[in-house]
Amino acid sequence: MILTVTLNAALDVTYETPQVSWDGVNxxxxxxxxxxxxxxxxxxxxxxxxxxxxxxxxxxxxxxRAVERDLDSAGLAHALVPVAGETRTTLVVAEPAAHTLFNEPGPTVGEDEFADFLRTYEALLREARAVVLSGSLPRGLPATTYATLAAFARDRGVPAIVDADGEPLRHAPDGRPAIIKPNAEELARAVPHGSPEEGAEALRDRGAGAVIVSLGASGALAVTADGTFRARMPYAVDGNPTGAGDALVAGLALGLVAPGPWPELLRRAAALGAAAVAAPVAGAFDPGVYEAVHPLIEIV
Amino acid sequence: MILTVTLNAALDVTYETPQVSWDGVNxxxxxxxxxxxxxxxxxxxxxxxxxxxxxxxxxxxxxxRAVERDLDSAGLAHALVPVAGETRTTLVVAEPAAHTLFNEPGPTVGEDEFADFLRTYEALLREARAVVLSGSLPRGLPATTYATLAAFARDRGVPAIVDADGEPLRHAPDGRPAIIKPNAEELARAVPHGSPEEGAEALRDRGAGAVIVSLGASGALAVTADGTFRARMPYAVDGNPTGAGDALVAGLALGLVAPGPWPELLRRAAALGAAAVAAPVAGAFDPGVYEAVHPLIEIV
Structure with missing residues (x-):
């Protein structure tokens, strides 16, 4: 199986309200x-x-527990390790003309809890063909966490993808993951000077097997051992870009379990990212859009 | 024991935020x-x-489950009956200068679920010396619910207090509860014509043993079989009036398990209500304020 790691899982809550009375009762x-x-x-x-x-x-x-229950109802197998702190909620107050987000701070994770996680992670890696390390880290975990987890997987012959931001992204190459996937803004923060291509090359030089930079409607850039490739999108897909990067990462994970030439892998991953924009919620994609856009993506 | 019934339990959540960016990320x-x-x-x-x-x-x-867990951590014994719908959350977004409330709709309760509750309620009444029926009803339950529960208790020799609003308050006397406790606004909605005293007398005439009307900083009015009494407060207590009515109801419940003359019971209940204003959260009261205000309340 493919193992996905979400150290800072969330319950995404949406409140639909016709119009909010601020400083009032709604x-x-x-x-x-x-x-x-x-x-x-x-x-x-x-x-x-x-x-x-x-x-x-x-x-x-x-x-x-609410997160686990929703995973159950989605039919997604899970093995989340319990921590004492409460999993964060992200709340969107959705009015027709405005979306206000509230992000809870989430739990602070202790060393013992992370040690518990590592034991579970190690056991799960035995069955894993690839591992995806995605998203923010909860408080209490060091910025080297993804590097540690990627190295742990590598030592056990499991290729890892890291999708992170900030310090965890800067440290990620130390774990020698198969792929690092920042977007252009994240890459610019991690490697402040030069073009996206130069930034991606810098991360690769530091230890990443390949660096794929998602560029939104402009497609994606892949700096790999086989060369540098760009996916150029035939048109912009209308919709909600939240989750597009995650769909692209899912496409890259497919390439880890069924390797092929980079142009083909990149085209599929970019098509999944575009198809996710057409779906209303993160984690979904529109198969029709995928089928339509996939053959039209140019790899150069 | 004293049994308290909360058919529309809630998880009260407060988000402290320095200043909210509406239509933004917080x-x-x-x-x-x-x-x-x-x-x-x-x-x-x-x-x-x-x-x-x-x-x-x-x-x-x-x-x-979060509600049950918090009751556990407060050391409050509970026997909540499970329903399929999700218990409501009430959210306060608390900025220094503004409080915005969001009330979730809460579950819709089915007939089978209410039948389950009635079985539990009947079993718990065997040990109860008094029962408190408080707050709003979830969707799906008829407005006669508190009348039904009060009658059920009465038939088993357990005196009931009803603290309700709207149609459930209008129907409450049909269950012949020992006490009905509206505030002045609730009473005026239930009995639109006449003074608070006339309104209280009307509810008593329809079947309530006594009607106690909470009047905020003005104290309370009691229309009872022994006559009509008013509790006059010596001064207004500064603070948060949320929960003051609940503390007053707690004081009235004490009178059901240890009966005494109405002036004494009313003085204690009114003092608890005032002491609750001085406490920062609903369900708490300030013992010092209780001790200070109690002897100064005039009953006339």
């Missing part, structure tokens, strides 16, 4: 709750593509 | 979660007064 018309976090989104896409996938990470408190 | 500085609902608040006050108390009602989903 009746919420409808509530939606859904397990979230980038690794969960990647797992949803992989499961929709028929892949055997397992969600791991950390979950705590009743909110952690 | 980091929540601190999150507080606490079991809520009027019956839970009454139980907290009774437990703080050393009374043996049990919380019943309905709870569903991970949010219901």
């Amino acid at each position: 009746r919420v018309a409808a509530v939606h709750r859904r397990a979230g976090g980038k690794g969960v989104n990647v797992a949803r896409v992989l499961a929709a593509l028929g892949q055997d996938v397992l969600v791991t990470g950390l979950a705590g408190g009743p909110t952690g | 980091r929540v500085a601190a999150v507080h979660r606490r079991a809520g609902g009027k019956g839970v608040n009454v139980a907290r006050v009774l437990a703080a007064l050393g009374q043996d108390v049990l919380v019943t009602g309905l709870a569903g989903g991970p949010t219901g």
Whole structure:
């Protein structure tokens, strides 16, 4: 199976309200709750593509339980390691003309809890053909965490993808992951000077097997051992870009379990990213859009 | 023990934020979660007064579990009956200068679920010396619910207090509860014509043993079989009036398990209500304020 790691899992809650009375009392018309976090989104896409996938990470408190319950109802296998703190909620207050987000701080993870996670992670790696390390880190975990987890996987012959930002991204190459996948802004923060290509090459020089930079509607850039490739999109897909990067990561994970030439892998991953824009929620993609856009993506 | 019934239990969540960016992304500085609902608040006050108390009602989903967990951590015994729908959350987004409330709709309760509750309620009544029926009803339950539950208790020799609003308050006298406790606005909605005293007399004429009207900083009015009494407060207590009515109801419940003359019972209940204003959260009261204000309340 493909293992996805979500150390900072979330319960994504949406409050639909006709119009919010700020500093007043509001009746919420409808509530939606859904397990979230980038690794969960990647797992949803992989499961929709028929892949055997397992969600791991950390979950705590009743909110952690709500995440597990939603994974159950989505038919996603999971082995989340319990922590004492409460899993974060991300709340969107959705009015017709405005979306206000509230991000809870989430749990602070202790050393013992991370040691528990590492034991579970090690056991799960025995069955894993690839591992996806995605998203923010909860408080308490060092910025070297993804480097540590990637190295741990590599030592056991399992290729890893890291999708991170900030210090965890800067440290990621030390773990020698098969792939690092930043977007252009994340890459610019991690490697402040030069073009995206130069930034990607810098991360590769530091230890990444390949660096794939997602460029939104402009496609993607891949700096690999076989050369540098760009995916050029035939047109911009309208919709919600949240989760597009996760769908692209899911496409890259497919390439780790069924290797092929980079141009082909990159085309498929970029098509999945575009198809995710056409779907209303993160972790979903539109198969029709995928079929339409996939053959039209140019790899140069 | 004293049984408190909270059919529409809630998880009261507070997000502390320095300043909200509406239509933007906000980091929540601190999150507080606490079991809520009027019956839970009454139980907290009774437990703080050393009374043996049990919380019943309905709870569903991970949010219901969060309510149970908070009751556990508060040391409050509970026997909440499971429902399929998810217990509501009430969210306060607390900025220094503004409080915005979001009330989730909560579960819709089915007939089978209410039948389950009635079986539990009947079993718990065997040990109960008084029962408190407080707060809003979840969707799916008829407006006669509190009348039904009060009659059920009465048939088993257990005196009931009803603290309700709207149609459930209008129907409450049909169950012949020992006490109905509206505030002035609730009473005016239920009995639109006449003074608070006339309104209270009307509810008593329809079947209530006594009607106690909470009047905020003005004290309380009691229309009873022994006559009509008013509690006059010596001064207004500064603070948060949320939960003051619940503390007053807790005081009235004490009178049901240890009867005494109405002036004494009313003075104690009004003092508890005032002491609750001085406490920062619903369900708490300030013992110092209680001791200070209690002897100064005039009953006329």
